Amino acid sequence: MTKLLLASRNAKKLAELRRILAAEGLDGIEVIGLDDVPEFPEAPETDPTFEGNALAKARDAAAATGLPSVADDSGIAIDALNGMPGVLSARWSGAHGDDQANVDLVLAQLGDVPDDRRGGGFVCAAAFVVPGGESTVVRGEWRGTIIRAMRGTNGFGYDPIFVPEGHEVTSAELSPEEKDLLSHRGRALRLLLPNLRALA
Template sequence: MTRGTGAAGRLLLATRNAGKLVELRRMLAAADLGGIEVLGLADVPEFPEAPETGATFAENAVAKARDAAAATGLPAVADDSGLAVDALNGMPGVLSARWSGRHGDDRGNLELLLGQIGDVPDERRGAAFVCAAALVVPEPAGDETVVHGEWRGRLVRAPRGTNGFGYDPIFVPEGEERTSAELSPAEKDAASHRGRAMRALLPHLATLAR
């Protein structure tokens, strides 16, 4: 790909998380943003990806989107999200994806977290999924936009459901008895932290389709 050539109407979702990519593509399709071709990192030449060293979700999201936009010449969206557990003072937070020591080990992360809060009573098992999403448009525009979404709920003691990933099987949203992993894709998109953040980005993404 020649940097900056033919970028109009194309949007890069800068993630290698297959679950996130499916969710983000589904949300953009539901928003009927015609004229935008959605690409993932597998659709562009590889480029060096800096490790996620930010202290906040926003710092990590912006860094990922900046790297992707600079390397490809495409407008890039990146998100960083995780689970903030009340009883753990907001952890694992930005460390959610590597809480057990290995990035992306969903089962290890989930089992470690359940062990850490095993003695926490049900009434103190509050938590929130938090997402920061960043849109970076490369030069000459050079625009950067950051939005946030939060999804409050509580943690159950054993995983339930197969429709999600990460900590979805132990997270029950407020007003629900089902876990996030027991919700349909449409139900999750309508309520989730990532869904809320992406909807906040839609007015900015719509300009790319014009």
């Protein structure tokens, strides 16, 4: 069994990657998270791009643990906010990871934006790094519309205010399996499958 480190402490991201690998029949890989390895200094996410942050996290993890590592950086880019919050999505309201405050701030900023101009999309860059070896960075995007009030309890972050293109429900109203097929992170992680198959 090959160990693959997902450089995250987010249990939902770990479950998501495990589901995607299981759906692809990749059962020779055991996905572990940062809580499963000895702590190491993690560089702050200071790159202005999703790709740069994902690659830095994956390189740090692979160098510190000697394990093949995957990391992602993701967020939401809203057209009416000139592509923001972007890489600042997790700390848009000032406090890192306060989902409710971040959503409240975005809804306030979009208060007077008409429904037909509330487009945006989730973006995920995912990086795969083999210790002392190759690195691959991919990008997945998921377009949709930002609605005016939260709906749904699945998911996290901006999911409750995002209705994907072609759907009537928010990302937070989709089942985990539906979301894996559609989401920015699911799309990015599936682009890494050739690398992960080579591991298995």
